[in-house]
Amino acid sequence: MxxxxxxxxxxxxxxxxxxxxxxxxxxxxxxxxxDPIGGEKNRVRGIAFGREVTFSDNFGADGEYALTIENTTAxxxxxxxxxxxxxxxxxxxxxxxxxxxxxxxxxxxxxxxAVRCGDGIRILQQDKFETLVSFIVSQxxxxxxxxxxxxxxxxKYGRNGAFPTPEALCEAREEGLFALRTGFRAAYIxxxxxxxxxxxxxxxxxxxxADYEKCAAELKSIKGVGPKxxxxxxxxxxGKTEAFPVDVWMKKALAERYSEEFDPARFGRYAGIAQQYxxxxxxxx
DNA sequence: AAACAGGCCTAAA
DNA sequence: TTTAGGCCTGTT
Numbered sequence: 001m002x003x004x005x006x007x008x009x010x011x012x013x014x015x016x017x018x019x020x021x022x023x024x025x026x027x028x029x030x031x032x033x034x035d036p037i038g039g040e041k042n043r044v045r046g047i048a049f050g051r052e053v054t055f056s057d058n059f060g061a062d063g064e065y066a067l068t069i070e071n072t073t074a075x076x077x078x079x080x081x082x083x084x085x086x087x088x089x090x091x092x093x094x095x096x097x098x099x100x101x102x103x104x105x106x107x108x109x110x111x112x113x114a115v116r117c118g119d120g121i122r123i124l125q126q127d128k129f130e131t132l133v134s135f136i137v138s139q140x141x142x143x144x145x146x147x148x149x150x151x152x153x154x155x156k157y158g159r160n161g162a163f164p165t166p167e168a169l170c171e172a173r174e175e176g177l178f179a180l181r182t183g184f185r186a187a188y189i190x191x192x193x194x195x196x197x198x199x200x201x202x203x204x205x206x207x208x209x210a211d212y213e214k215c216a217a218e219l220k221s222i223k224g225v226g227p228k229x230x231x232x233x234x235x236x237x238x239g240k241t242e243a244f245p246v247d248v249w250m251k252k253a254l255a256e257r258y259s260e261e262f263d264p265a266r267f268g269r270y271a272g273i274a275q276q277y278x279x280x281x282x283x284x285x
Numbered sequence: 286a287a288a289c290a291g292g293c294c295t296a297a298a
Numbered sequence: 299t300t301t302a303g304g305c306c307t308g309t310t
Contacts, residue, residue, distance in 0.1 A: 029291065139292040145308060146291095183306025188293085226293050247291040279291080289309085298301080 003087065005077055011054075011070040012077050019091035020067065021120025022057045028121050028280055029143060030236045032134050032150045033163075047154070048084060049127055050162030051076075055085075086122040091273075095119065098267060098274045107262045111274070117284070118277035124236055128203040129196060130163040131237025132219065135229045136188045145181075152180045169193035188224025195222055207238045215240065235272040244271040253282040 003016040023041040026034045034046030034055075043056035054070040069081055082088055095115050102108040133153075138146050150163075157164035157172050169177065170193045178186035195201040201222065206215045215238070219230040231245035244264050246254075254262065267274040 135291090138290095140290060140305075141292090141307085142290040142309080148308095178306090181307060184293095184304095185306080224293060228292060232291085245291080249291060283291090286310100290307100292305105294304090296302090298299100 005074055007074040011068060011072055012074055014067040014069070014077070014087070015064055017065060017067055017087065019095065019119055020057070020085075020087070020122060022055050022067065024118065024120040024280065025085070025122045025124065026055070028118075028276055029283075030124055030232075030276075031126065032138075032143075032147050033154070035147075047161050047163075049080060050160065051080070052161065053081070083125055086125060089122070091119075091122065094270050094273055098270055098277075101266050101268065103261070105259075107258050110257050111278070114274075114277040114281035118280035121273075121276050121280060123241060123273055123276065125239050126237045127163060128207060128233075128237045129166055132192055132196075132203070132222075132225075132229075132233040133163075133169070133189055135232040135236075136192060136222075136224050137182060137185055138232070139185065139224065139229060141185075149180055149182055153177075156180065166193045166197035170197045185224060188222070191223040192225070203238075206234075212240060212242055216243075231272075235275075241272045242269045244275050247279075249279055249282050250275065253278050257282075 003014060006013045006015075021042075022044060026044045027041065031046065033048065034044045037043055037045045037054070040056070042058065043054065045052070045054040047053070053072060055067065056070075057065065057067045059065050069077060072081060099108065099112055099115060102111045134146070134150055137149050154161060154163055157168045157176070164172075169189060174186050174190040177189050182189060196203060201218060206218055209215050212234070215234055216227075216230045219225050219233060220227075225233075228245050228247055231243040234240035235243035235245060244267070254264070264271060264274070
């Protein structure tokens with residue numbers, strides 16, 4: 001079944017999708033500027049790349065699954081949202097590949113269950129600088145406060161709702177960032193803004209670089225960016241699906257549900273997608 | 286009201 | 299190389 005895009009008044013409707021869920025994709029903690037509207041978890045509104053947009057999905061009267069994107073055009077879908085939502089990836093195939101990469105036995109069955117729980121999650125490809133800063137803010141923090149801080153940052157230092165540029169955050173200075181209630185993270189955010197704006201760190205080059213460890217090392221030269229933050233930034237903002245962020249939930253899942261022999265490194269180039277399934281299963285099931 | 290939140294830094298072994 | 303405290307803030 002191939003994907004069909006229909007343009008209509010104020011938006012587009014996409015049919016023929018499989019392995020996609022608005023709710024799971026926006027509820028798994030990778031994006032901080034989207035919220036459900038109308039009490040419906042399968043309808044979220046937010047801002048990405050400076051564009052306000054609404055995503056919703058449902059099964060129509062004919063039983064066909066459809067994704068609706070409001071406030072866009074077919075052209076913009078092709079140039080922006082398709083890549084953002086990772087709709088050009090074959091997640092069905094990826095899922096099979098991931099499952100078969102786990103040695104047969106209890107570990108594989110547990111992972112198969114995690115895939116069933118998390119199926120529908122797509123790894124978004126968000127703005128690089130925004131993702132980097134967002135995950136710096138996320139450390140030792142909780143989702144509601146992370147969202148509040150990001151919103152305040154966009155409000156105060158962004159233009160027309162867009163996430164602030166590195167230059168804008170440099171001008172804010174550490175004091176301005178601290179005033180957003182970022183706490184001890186203010187110095188970290190400022191260091192990131194300074195290094196990116198000054199050209200010391202080239203985010204585009206990192207995106208193009210195929211050497212994952214080199215990319216991670218580069219980001220880790222920013223104060224406040226360690227293994228977890230760099231992995232999340234690379235996964236959700238730089239298209240590095242091999243990144244495997246290990247947080248408290250992952251440690252718990254790996255310790256309690258998988259054997260000693262289980263090695264996440266074997267997931268390979270799509271390890272980050274496996275990570276999301278395991279995380280989602282742990283967090284929500 | 287003490288503990289905790291999808292970590293990281295620094296100091297010390 | 300690994301480990302223990304401490305950190306801003308807002309909630310529970």
